[in-house]
Every structure is written in structure tokens, then in C-alpha cells.
Amino acid sequence: MTQSRFRWKTARDWLWPFALGLAAAGVWLWWRGAHEHSAVLGVAFLTAVLAAFAGNRAWQQHLIEAETPAVPDPLPEVAREMFERLPDPVLLLDESRRAVFANAAMRAVVGADYSRKPLSVLLREPSIQQAVETVSPGEIPATIEFATPVPIERHFQAYVSRSALAPLTIVLLHDLTAIKRTEQMRADFVANASHELRTPLAAVSGFIDTLRGHARDDEQAREQFLGIMSVEAQRMRRLIEDLLSLTRIELNEHVPPSAKVDLEPVVRSAAAALAPLAQSENVTLEISVEQDLPSVVGDSDELTQLFQNLIHNAIKYGRSGGHVRVSLAAKDGMVSVAVRDEGEGIPREAIPRLTERFYRVDVKRSREKGGTGLGLAIVKHIVNRHNGRLQIESEAGVGSTFTVILPAFSKAGAAVTEVL
Amino acid sequence: MTEHTVRAFGEKLEALTTSVAQVGGLAEAQLADALEAISRRDTAKAEAVIASDRRIDQLQYQIEDQALKLLALRQPMAVDLRETLAALKMASELERIGDLAKNIAKRAIVLNREQPIRLTQSLARMGRQVLAQLKQVLDAYARRDAASAQAVWKQDGEIDEIYNSLFRELLTYMMEDPRTIGLCTHLLFVAKNIERAGDHCTNVAETVYHMVSGDHLAPDRPKADVTSETSVPYGHQ
Numbered sequence: 282m283t284q285s286r287f288r289w290k291t292a293r294d295w296l297w298p299f300a301l302g303l304a305a306a307g308v309w310l311w312w313r314g315a316h317e318h319s320a321v322l323g324v325a326f327l328t329a330v331l332a333a334f335a336g337n338r339a340w341q342q343h344l345i346e347a348e349t350p351a352v353p354d355p356l357p358e359v360a361r362e363m364f365e366r367l368p369d370p371v372l373l374l375d376e377s378r379r380a381v382f383a384n385a386a387m388r389a390v391v392g393a394d395y396s397r398k399p400l401s402v403l404l405r406e407p408s409i410q411q412a413v414e415t416v417s418p419g420e421i422p423a424t425i426e427f428a429t430p431v432p433i434e435r436h437f438q439a440y441v442s443r444s445a446l447a448p449l450t451i452v453l454l455h456d457l458t459a460i461k462r463t464e465q466m467r468a469d470f471v472a473n474a475s476h477e478l479r480t481p482l483a484a485v486s487g488f489i490d491t492l493r494g495h496a497r498d499d500e501q502a503r504e505q506f507l508g509i510m511s512v513e514a515q516r517m518r519r520l521i522e523d524l525l526s527l528t529r530i531e532l533n534e535h536v537p538p539s540a541k542v543d544l545e546p547v548v549r550s551a552a553a554a555l556a557p558l559a560q561s562e563n564v565t566l567e568i569s570v571e572q573d574l575p576s577v578v579g580d581s582d583e584l585t586q587l588f589q590n591l592i593h594n595a596i597k598y599g600r601s602g603g604h605v606r607v608s609l610a611a612k613d614g615m616v617s618v619a620v621r622d623e624g625e626g627i628p629r630e631a632i633p634r635l636t637e638r639f640y641r642v643d644v645k646r647s648r649e650k651g652g653t654g655l656g657l658a659i660v661k662h663i664v665n666r667h668n669g670r671l672q673i674e675s676e677a678g679v680g681s682t683f684t685v686i687l688p689a690f691s692k693a694g695a696a697v698t699e700v701l
Numbered sequence: 702m703t704e705h706t707v708r709a710f711g712e713k714l715e716a717l718t719t720s721v722a723q724v725g726g727l728a729e730a731q732l733a734d735a736l737e738a739i740s741r742r743d744t745a746k747a748e749a750v751i752a753s754d755r756r757i758d759q760l761q762y763q764i765e766d767q768a769l770k771l772l773a774l775r776q777p778m779a780v781d782l783r784e785t786l787a788a789l790k791m792a793s794e795l796e797r798i799g800d801l802a803k804n805i806a807k808r809a810i811v812l813n814r815e816q817p818i819r820l821t822q823s824l825a826r827m828g829r830q831v832l833a834q835l836k837q838v839l840d841a842y843a844r845r846d847a848a849s850a851q852a853v854w855k856q857d858g859e860i861d862e863i864y865n866s867l868f869r870e871l872l873t874y875m876m877e878d879p880r881t882i883g884l885c886t887h888l889l890f891v892a893k894n895i896e897r898a899g900d901h902c903t904n905v906a907e908t909v910y911h912m913v914s915g916d917h918l919a920p921d922r923p924k925a926d927v928t929s930e931t932s933v934p935y936g937h938q
Contacts, residue, residue: 312859383839392844399715399718399722400718400722401722401726402718402719402722402843403725403843405722405723405725405726405729405839405843406726407723407726407727407730407756410723410726425731427834430733430734430736430737430829430832431829431833431836432831432833432836565912
């Protein structure tokens with residue numbers, strides 16, 4: 282590239298001496314009397330002069346590439362540094378819609394090699410192009426929303442504004458993915474909850490029709506059907522109760538509890554409430570408590586529900602004739618309650634999803650056991666509100682352990698809570 | 702882009718690339734919107750897709766003019782020539798993808814008038830796959846990445862696989878319940894359009910590969926579309 286430019290320049294530089302040479306030769310030939318030869322040289326001379334003139338003419342200058350002009354840095358160092366620190370992607374474009382600056386967050390989107398590239402190469406989204414083309418200097422900025430469906434669905438809001446002081450356009454992206462996903466989850470939740478309620482409702486209304494119809498006088502069938510209807514009605518009631526308590530807990534989730542609660546009586550009362558179930562499932566409940574167990578900060582009603590859900594699950598999914606062991610221990614200012622069953626265990630890939638609403642490892646089995654699919658979701662929300670942690674460990678064929686770790690009650694902590 | 706002695710030439714070539722990237726962005730958005738118009742039953746969006754197809758057409762004409770001028774006035778050589786030709790070819794391929802999106806949008810309007818039917822999961826999956834291909838190949842064009850273009854070219858087999866199973870699924874639906882024939886036929890065409898869009902992506906991938914490397918990809922692309930030989934016997938459930 283440089284070489285050809287060099288040659289082109291050299292040729293141009295030699296045109297003037299060449300023309301002078303031609304002129305001298307022409308004059309000499311004229312003097313010698315060779316008029317025809319001298320005329321030919323005269324024409325050549327004129328051509329060379331014209332070419333030399335044309336070579337120097339200003340309009341051709343832009344065709345010859347000069348050194349790439351250094352792009353004047355439109356941003357002071359401080360502004361550059363501050364933009365760099367923004368969590369949202371920022372892109373600055375010049376008049377010809379080429380990138381002059383991208384902060385770190387934007388470089389993660391468009392790549393490190395962005396400088397002087399046109400916008401349409403960096404961000405192909407047509408609505409951004411259009412906004413950048415139409416927004417006028419100093420006027421109201423344009424706000425657009427767009428989504429990138431692949432490879433992972435993401436939603437962005439783009440904010441496009443043009444400076445009134447400098448020929449610069451700023452494109453700011455704001456990630457809306459989390460918000461959109463929450464909306465989607467809400468919609469899914471309504472759909473799931475309705476679906477969960479519809480199944481038992483369909484059974485109940487089906488049996489009502491049958492009892493009104495051909496089973497009207499069948500004593501034995503009536504007893505059997507009423508039994509099933511009662512089970513289904515209870516299932517609906519449980520589901521609605523769970524939904525309501527989930528809503529209640531969620532409503533309070535950002536308000537930390539402040540009462541001092543002793544966990545031992547809470548766990549014992551939860552276990553006592555489930556003793557009949559344990560007996561009918563032929564499961565032995567064992568509770569072991571470490572000595573001098575500190576109290577925790579909590580809401581005793583919610584904690585009771587939490588341990589009831591965990592122990593209930595352990596009895597339901599444990600081995601018939603086996604043990605459910607609940608052990609309370611303290612460590613590093615935390616109190617842990619582990620509920621261990623001897624069931625068949627939970628597949629590894631299912632563990633991260635266990636606390637999702639209506640997620641079931643085995644749909645059929647959960648239905649048989651009368652689960653609502655909300656138990657562990659409630660547990661997770663209660664643990665969150667108590668600023669605690671839930672650990673789930675499981676080994677196939679050996680059993681599963683659900684451990685709740687809650688912060689112990691301390692005078693200092695209580696004082697802070699009161700001040701706040 | 703490499704530097705050119707004549708700066709105006711470099712600028713014209715870059716303007717051409719920019720226009721192609723714009724058409725690419727439009728085609729991407731049109732296809733995504735058309736698929737969303739189907740999955741969300743959004744008639745307004747479908748109408749917007751149909752209306753903005755003209756922008757792609759206009760841009761395509763613009764690219765043709767730009768490329769012709771470049772060829773006539775500058776006589777580009779080697780990679781510049783390939784780039785100019787690639788712009789011409791890509792513009793027409795991408796314009797076709799835009800047309801297919803428009804057709805999908807038209808069918809979406811018809812489908813939205815009918816009872817909502819549970820859209821087969823495979824249709825959404827196929828759409829996503831084609832969108833991913835299109836994005837990858839346009840990224841490859843922007844970055845001049847021959848390896849990435851070749852990867853897209855190889856992946857088309859997956860789309861064909863989904864199309865085959867979708868084809869069978871829809872045939873079976875129609876046999877089970879003749880009332881769904883109208884809807885399923887539209888869905889079948891939608892699936893065909895998506896599959897065609899995938900084929901155009903493959904062509905774009907070939908063009909990008911040729912533009913960057915100067916070589917052609919092997920003529921026998923992995924193909925797996927067997928629907929032209931598929932039949933489902935009546936009574937098959």
C-alpha cells in the first residue's frame with residue numbers, strides 16, 4: 282500500500298523536470314532546423330505540463346490517501362473514566378455514526394475491536410439505527426425496547442440522545458431481562474396455579490355428575506365417590522392454603538423478624554403435629570438437640586410452618602419403617618436444623634430446581650402423596666426472610682438431608698434491629 | 702478493512718458493508734418479530750412486519766446501485782472484488798429471508814383469527830435455531846470470520862431434523878382431526894418458510910466463507926431434509 286503510494290508520488294514529482302527536459306529538447310531541435318520533430322516534442326511538453334498541473338490540483342488531493350488522520354478524542358479523561366465505571370453499556374458515535382468510545386460494559390456486547398466501526402456493524406438492531414438517524418441535537422432522547430431472542434433471550438431498553446454541544450450521539454443500553462423474566466414467571470405462576478386447581482375440581486364435578494346420574498341409588502358407589510371427593514376437596518384446600526401463606530410470606534419477605542425464638546420447642550411442636558402421620562406411615566421420628574442451644578431471631582409461626590413442611594416431606598418421601606432424624610446444633614453464631622430421611626434420594630439435576638413453585642421430581646408420586654408443589658417454595662421464602670440458608674444434600678439410595686441454617690440471637694444484633 | 706490508496710474507494714466499500722449489515726439487522730428483526738407474532742398471537746406485530754418489508758427491499762436496491770457503481774467506476778480486484786460480489790449476493794439472500802418473514806407474518810394474521818391451538822414446541826425451537834444461525838453468520842460477516850461461517854454451514858442439518866419431525870407431527874394431527882387441516886396447513890407453510898430461511902443462512906455462510914478465504918466450501922452440504930419422501934399412512938397414530 283505504502284509502496285504504491287510512494288511510486289505514484291515519485292512519478293508526480295518527476296513530471297516537472299521531465300517537462301523541462303522535453304522543452305529544452307524541442308528548442309534545441311528547432312534551432313537545428315528539425316521543425317517536425319520539434320513540433321512532436323512541443324505537444325509532448327504541453328501534455329506533461331498539463332499532467333503535472335493536474336497532479337497538483339487540489340480536487341485530487343482527497344483521492345490520495347494521506348496519513349490516517351488522528352481522530353480527535355472527544356472525551357476528557359475524567360468523562361472517559363466515569364463512563365468506563367458505569368454498569369450499563371454506553372456507546373458514543375460521531376457524526377458519521379461510527380463508534381468513538383465504548384465503555385467496558387459495551388465492549389462486552391460489541392467486542393474490544395469497536396473503534397471507528399459503523400453502528401450498523403456493531404449493533405445490528407434496526408430500531409437503534411432508526412433512533413440514531415432521527416434523534417436531533419439537544420432534543421428529547423429516543424427510548425426504544427428491543428429483544429435478542431438468541432442465543433439466550435434478552436431484553437434491552439436503548440436510550441439514544443444527541444449532544445447539543447458536540448457532534449456526538451450517545452447510545453445507552455439498559456438490561457430489562459430480569460424484569461421481563463419476572464413478568465413471565467408471574468404469568469406462568471397464574472397458569473400453573475389454575476392448572477393445579479383444575480385437576481381436583483374436574484374430579485369433584487365429575488363425581489357430582491355421576492352421583493346425580495346413574496349412581497344415584499348405588500349406596501356403595503356413593504360412599505366410595507364421596508370419599509374421593511373429600512380427598513380432592515382437601516387437596517384443593519391445601520393448595521389454596523399454601524398459596525395464601527406463600528403470598529403472606531412474600532409480602533413480609535423484606536421485613537426481617539426481630540423476636541427471640543427457641544428452636545427446640547418449635548421443632549418439637551412441629552414434630553408432634555405430624556406424629557399421627559408418622560405413625561400411619563410407620564416412620565420413627567427422632568429429635569436430638571445439642572446442649573445450650575442458642576436462640577435465633579425469628580417468627581415462631583413461620584418457623585413452625587417451615588419445620589412442619591420439612592418433616593412432612595421427610596415422612597412422605599422417606600422409607601416406610603425407617604427413621605426421620607432431626608438434629609439441632611450450633612456453630613459460629615448460627616443454629617442449624619438438619620432433617621434427614623432414609624428415602625431413595627433426589628437426582629442431582631433436580632436439586633437446584635426443588636424450591637421452584639410447582640416443580641416436582643416425580644409428578645405422579647407427588648400427586649399420590651397429596652403434595653401441592655409449594656412446600657419447599659414456602660420453606661425457601663421463610664428461610665430468606667430469616668436471613669438464613671437452606672442446604673440440600675442427597676445420596677441415591679441412602680437418603681436426603683435438608684439443613685436450615687439460621688443466625689443465632691445476639692443482644693447486639695437485637696439492639697441494632699431496634700435502633701433501625 | 703484493509704487500507705486503500707484511493708480513500709474514496711475504501712469509503713465506498715465500507716459504506717457497502719454497512720448497508721449489508723443493515724439489511725442483515727432488518728432481516729433478523731423481521732424474522733424474530735414474525736415468529737413472535739405467531740407464538741404470542743400478536744396481529745399488530747405481524748402487520749408491522751408486513752409493512753416494514755419495504756425497507757429491506759429499498760435497502761437491497763440501494764446496495765445493488767452501490768455495488769454496480771463500485772464495479773463500473775473502480776474495477777475492484779481480489780478481496781475487494783469478492784467483497785463487492787458478496788454484498789450483492791448477501792443482499793438478495795437477506796431480502797429473501799425478509800420475504801419469508803413477511804409470509805410468516807401474513808399467516809400469523811390468519812392463524813390469530815382462528816382458535817388458539819397449542820403451538821408445537823418444535824416450531825418455536827426451529828425458529829430459535831434459524832435465528833441463531835442468522836445471527837452467527839451476520840456476526841461472522843462483521844468480523845470477517847471464515848471459520849464461524851463454516852460452522853453455520855455445517856449446522857443446517859439440525860434445522861432439517863426438526864423440520865422432519867414437525868412435518869410428521871402436523872401430518873398426524875391432520876389425520877387425527879380433519880378440523881385442524883386448515884390451521885395445520887398454514888403451520889406447515891410457516892415451518893417450510895423457517896426451513897427456507899435456514900437454507901438462505903447457509904447460502905450467506907457460503908458467501909461469507911468465499912469472501913474471506915477465496916475458497917469455496919465443498920459442494921455437498923450436509924442435508925437432512927427428507928420431507929419430500931415422507932408419508933404417513935392413514936390411520937397411523
